[in-house]
Amino acid sequence: xxxINVEFNTSIPAETLLYTIAREYYNMSDVDSAxxxxxxxAERGYADAQNDLGFMYVNGIGVEQDYEEAAKWLxxxxxxxxxxxxxxxxxxxxxxxxxxxxxxxLAYLNRAGTDIDHENALKWFRKAxxxxxxxxxxxxxxxxxxxxxxxQNFTKGMALLSEAAAQDGEVSKAVxxxxxxxxxxxxxxxxxxxxxxxxDFLLASLGVSETQAVSAMPSSAPSGxxxxx
Numbered sequence: 688x689x690x691i692n693v694e695f696n697t698s699i700p701a702e703t704l705l706y707t708i709a710r711e712y713y714n715m716s717d718v719d720s721a722x723x724x725x726x727x728x729a730e731r732g733y734a735d736a737q738n739d740l741g742f743m744y745v746n747g748i749g750v751e752q753d754y755e756e757a758a759k760w761l762x763x764x765x766x767x768x769x770x771x772x773x774x775x776x777x778x779x780x781x782x783x784x785x786x787x788x789x790x791x792x793l794a795y796l797n798r799a800g801t802d803i804d805h806e807n808a809l810k811w812f813r814k815a816x817x818x819x820x821x822x823x824x825x826x827x828x829x830x831x832x833x834x835x836x837x838x839q840n841f842t843k844g845m846a847l848l849s850e851a852a853a854q855d856g857e858v859s860k861a862v863x864x865x866x867x868x869x870x871x872x873x874x875x876x877x878x879x880x881x882x883x884x885x886x887d888f889l890l891a892s893l894g895v896s897e898t899q900a901v902s903a904m905p906s907s908a909p910s911g912x913x914x915x916x
Contacts, residue, residue, distance in 0.1 A: 702733050709736065718749030729760055734767035738775060745779055754779060758787040765794055773798070780811060785820035788812070792826060805836025816847065821855035824848075829865060833875055841876065845885050852893055863893050 699707075709724035722743055728736035741760035744753045757779055764772035773794065779787035792811035795804040809830050815823025824847045830836055831844030848866070852859040866886055869875045878886065 702728055702731065706733060706736055709739070713739070718743070722749035729763070732763075732767060734764050734769040734772070737761070737764035737767065738769040738772040741772065742775055745775065754784045755786060758784065758790050761787075762790045762794065765798065780814070783818070785815040785818045785823060788815040788818075789820065789822045789826060792823075805830065807836075809836040819854075821851045821858040824851035824854070825858050825861055825865075828862075829869075832870070841882050842885070845889060849889055849892075852889070859893055863890065863895055866890055867895070 705724060706728055709721050709728065712718075712724065713721035722740070725736045725740040725743065729740045737760045741757045741764060743749050744757035744760065746752065758776065761772045761776040761779065765776060776787055776791055776794065780791040788811045792808040792815070795808040795811070797803075809827065812823050812827040812830065816827045817823075828844045828847030828851060831840050831847060833839065833844075848862045852862040866889065870878070870886055876882070
């Protein structure tokens with residue numbers, strides 16, 4: 688029987704005490720007990736447990752190896768400010784897992800306490816897109832249409848959005864939302880007539896009528912310099 692060397696202290700929060708016990712289990716190679724405690728704490732938002740759970744999924748320790756689950760928990764841990772989660776997520780992405788690559792790209796765009804890094808986001812979205820991953824194509828397309836982290840190429844961006852939408856039904860919904868909300872309503876791109884025609888054509892191919900597309904636009908379209916086609 689394993690002996691857990693944890694000194695009881697009523698001033699220690701229960702979750703912290705459970706995490707200490709889980710680490711003790713892990714260090715003594717009782718990975719099954721460690722896994723279940725990490726999962727219990729991870730499901731309750733404990734960042735370090737989310738990171739450790741992700742690490743176990745990455746390496747198949749105490750559980751069948753599952754990169755999808757690993758990416759999910761590591762991203763949660765990073766959102767909850769785990770110091771190690773970002774490095775573990777990047778390691779998973781470097782090993783060629785497309786969902787981790789997309790999540791890493793999103794982390795570079797949305798990570799709390801850090802500046803937005805479009806260049807690194809672009810790098811990881813491109814890697815996922817090159818592996819044929821629809822979400823990678825979608826996010827890469829948004830950066831190309833707006834010229835974020837890369838020279839604007841609206842035509843290439845729209846082609847990527849079209850590919851992503853054709854490949855995955857859920858991503859198709861995201862493409863429609865991006866075109867209607869960001870492009871038409873918010874006006875993140877000052878469209879030429881040719882570019883607007885490309886947007887209308889793609890929306891129509893996705894089942895959005897011209898009337899619906901027009902209704903997504905504000906009463907006065909934003910003005911600006913002609914973007915690169």
